[in-house]
Amino acid sequence: MTGLSTLPATLYARMYFIRRFEETLLDLFAQGKLVGTTHTYIGQEANAVGIVDHLEPERDVVFSNHRCHGHYLAFTDDAFGLLSEVMGKATGTCGGKGGSQHLCRGNFYSNGVLGSIVPVATGIALAEKKKGTGAVSTVFLGDGTLGEGVTYESLNMASLWQLPVLFVVENNHYAQSTPIELELAGSIAARGSAFGVEVAELDTTDVAEVHETAGWAVARIRETGEPFFLVLHTYRFSPHSKGDDNRDPGEIEKRRERDPLQIAGDRLGPAEREGIEQAAEQRLAETVAAADEAPAAEAA
Amino acid sequence: MTGLSTLPATLYARMYFIRRFEETLLDLFAQGKLVGTTHTYIGQEANAVGIVDHLEPERDVVFSNHRCHGHYLAFTDDAFGLLSEVMGKATGTCGGKGGSQHLCRGNFYSNGVLGSIVPVATGIALAEKKKGTGAVSTVFLGDGTLGEGVTYESLNMASLWQLPVLFVVENNHYAQSTPIELELAGSIAARGSAFGVEVAELDTTDVAEVHETAGWAVARIRETGEPFFLVLHTYRFSPHSKGDDNRDPGEIEKRRERDPLQIAGDRLGPAEREGIEQAAEQRLAETVAAADEAPAAEAA
Amino acid sequence: MSAPSHKRCVQALNEGLHEVFAERDDVYLLGEDVLDPYGGAFKVTQGLSDAFPDRVLTTPISEGGLFGVAAGMSLRGLRPILEIMFGDFIALGLDQVVNGISKFREMYDDQVTVPLVVRTPMGGRRGYGPTHSQSLEKLLLGIPNICVVAASECHDLGGLLANAVDDDRPVFFIENKLMYGRPNRRPEEGHIGELAVRETGTRYPALTFSGTDFTEASATIVTYGGMVPIVLDAVTELILERELFCEVVALSQLLPMELEPVFESVARTGALVTVEEGTLTGGFGAEITARVQEEAWSDLRRPVQRVAARDGIIPSARPLEDAMLPSAGDVVEAVVALEAVRS
């Protein structure tokens, strides 16, 4: 994935790989090769990729949620660790203990209880500030997770103590089966500013736009040391988990017209695009083969 | 307390009684006649009295917090029940089981864990709405309690489900020993409106002003069935609990110039005022005597 | 072991909900994603919001607040049922349970009651990983003034749920994820399969299973919920492969503890094994053991043995999860070990 000459190409390559990784996971589930649960990132790739490009994996920290694969791949590029984790292999990121929702590698963490990660990410920012590392602590939350009160406790503390937290709200308009109108009152952006946190809001699936705004937000955090609330209106094309989807198919179709891959891909020349896609397919095939062969996690 | 001809007189009488009741409690503590803890309402009387005058004790519901005596007296006028509860008497509101922070009588409830009462008051509003009683559910919270996330979960639900909740924030600028600057970021009023809840904000110790705005808020709730967020900036003259006060005495003195009793009392003629005060003193003395004589709570 | 004609447990619970909604109009249900057509993450509420649109509320993701909302509704005379999507998330509501729901009646000097039901699925064996597989009902057993019910696939699931709604106390109604898809096997003519079954006439009955028609047996096994079929498998294996007979007491009321059927069985067997899916320390088995050794000291010929999950996380990978959770094999082993030390 390195070696690509331009930013659009790099971003497209990352997004494309995430998309295909997630589709592959859903296939493997359908084939009965995976058990447990998974929440794919299909349709939201521009967010992870656009934001994470501004983070330094050796210094910055990411805390993600149940829908963490896209964030994980963007931040660590560790497809084999993730796939073998989800497959319950000993070579998984967490030796098969965590599974799809509970990942940890380097400065990346995720957990599956909604909301609970937000104060942890805030505490991480406090620690990094006290240690003087200059790190930014990024936490990803969905629209539904704005229902959890601990989110506001965290906004208050981050604002009060001027902590370098990037709160990213990915509003994909649904929490599991529930449309946002039935779970959220008022305004998302206003919820950030009510706590004195700087807010930016974007309604786009264009990774270039996300990249620009996120770059500005991260730069601002590094400069001021203060938190930032980045609201991204987005959409997922895949079901919530594996097969549970009661949304109007027409609505999904309409959203697919703004597929972030399409938008980013159209910016590239056909040869470059094809090269990227072929490289991704090959890497993915190798990753699946390697994970398939890896030893299953075994009790000590 | 009934039989007073004018609203200013009635409001003053209620406020004066609360003030003297609370001062008496502090005295009794100092004399060692009470154990446990207590949080007095001295300085904030205009809030309870101005608001509760618009509520109907037979229909509406109040859920209060640790600093609940003023709300209780304004809503129930049951001084004997409260005093004997705090004194651990069998005749107390809750037979001595609850004590100062855990009261229940008719449609009045209180509990001592900060924040936890807010969703309960929201559920009460939901029940009353479903039952079609037209009741308003009022909940009192302090500035410090805005730190508890469940407050925002409640605002969201009340707004989403259009529930008749009156959220009253009494910002007395301190949470125990902590000044508001160290516990609260951003804007209190904005925290209500971020959840789509109508807000009014007052910085006054004049019961007439509180009464007017509260009247408007309660009328609006009755009319629309929707929640309201009433922010009252205020001050307590007494320590947080019994003797713990690290505030600058100069600050307290300065605030005492805007003593709500003074403002409301000055509106009355001297004879009327004196009559009210004497009646209150007599009632209080009788209440103390009766509570003193009441049997102690005893284990079954 | 079960006739194919039995309805599945999820259907029994669902029918129970429909019946109780039809009977009482003060019953409400709240929870995340409970509306039709979705009908809840585990489909227990299917059809309910279509049938009773005003009394089924889908909610924001606010478990802490929802416990409070349910408390408020019940203080004002309604009978809310709160569905918590995964039992692991009751931890988010424990302040409301410990400091509100369980206290209101007694601390307000019996001026109020708090009739509410919290329904939630517990248990692992589906590879859901550490935060979606726990059996946290053990945390509730230390809270006074609440009722904890955990029925098994051999109980009248719909009836028990209706009883919980009629109860004036706060009731935690613990379901089990694997149970949902299994047949709701009820005793027929006093038997389930080969085993004779006695059922107490209590609100939340205990079932006692015997392979010897309640004559002599080597040990009593007390368990509940999702462990019941696993224990019954173990009992069958013990009969067939070791010629050891055990009685099984499947409680459905875990709190307040009413252990008469256990005492009666131990009087016959002289030995007890407790079995639970939750982690060992501070669990169901500990409290039962403390009570039984005190009340039935002279009946016990051996110390009570506990079978439970290892004290740790429940891993996601299936081999790791299996090694962590108690199995039929573990139950067999415990009974055999008890026999081995029998004097």
Place this chain on the structure above:
Amino acid sequence: MSAPSHKRCVQALNEGLHEVFAERDDVYLLGEDVLDPYGGAFKVTQGLSDAFPDRVLTTPISEGGLFGVAAGMSLRGLRPILEIMFGDFIALGLDQVVNGISKFREMYDDQVTVPLVVRTPMGGRRGYGPTHSQSLEKLLLGIPNICVVAASECHDLGGLLANAVDDDRPVFFIENKLMYGRPNRRPEEGHIGELAVRETGTRYPALTFSGTDFTEASATIVTYGGMVPIVLDAVTELILERELFCEVVALSQLLPMELEPVFESVARTGALVTVEEGTLTGGFGAEITARVQEEAWSDLRRPVQRVAARDGIIPSARPLEDAMLPSAGDVVEAVVALEAVRS
């Protein structure tokens, strides 16, 4: 029973904090109202923020969030101490404990550690009422992979707190409201008052008290924290008025349970009483009983007896509160009852 020269427990804890802050610069303290001059609701942090202004944070009233913040700090290499003003409020943070703090190390396959200390006062007898008087450490005993420490006035309080900070595990450090004001009586030449005392050399030691220099005694009493002086009073009364001698084991590490001193004492006495201030069901005594009856079955001549609070709320009025909580008289009664049934 105590020399007036002993420092008070609150001072011992406070000095422990000052020492540990002076020794390690990765230690932080967070909590409500912890800044000077207030120094915390129970004054344990007095002087700390003046001495270490950058490492003491007063916080908003956000217990749930604070548990998470402490977790995040410790994941990143700091050693936070979180003060929760009243132990009753740990219920607000249990999701963070159950689903985060206690799981991170194991579920992340040992890639991280979560060294943090939660300090909080538990206990009643001050008339604070139902939501400010509980002993909720029992709820923690069912959570794997955490450590629960509850020292008594006879332990080296400052030293234990320093050990907790040095511990790589999450530690709940339970204090007791009445203990704060009492002298921190340490053994001198192997004695506290008339009683001989042995102390284990473990990180969180157990103390065993004996009135017969560890020769014969009628029973062992195992307890911890704020119940220790009450049990010692009971023991004195039993000696003086009944001529009954008991050994007392005062644990300080409640979880993971390490019961060697209990087994050793029971080997001498043949009988055990557990004593705790929390409510009976699902508590400390249940787990101890389950373990002791299993491990020390042949030593036990009588069933283990449990003394605890009645299963209910802790009322505010003092006579009601006294009737609810276990007293020295209850301990005496339990020991006497044990004697009465002794064969």
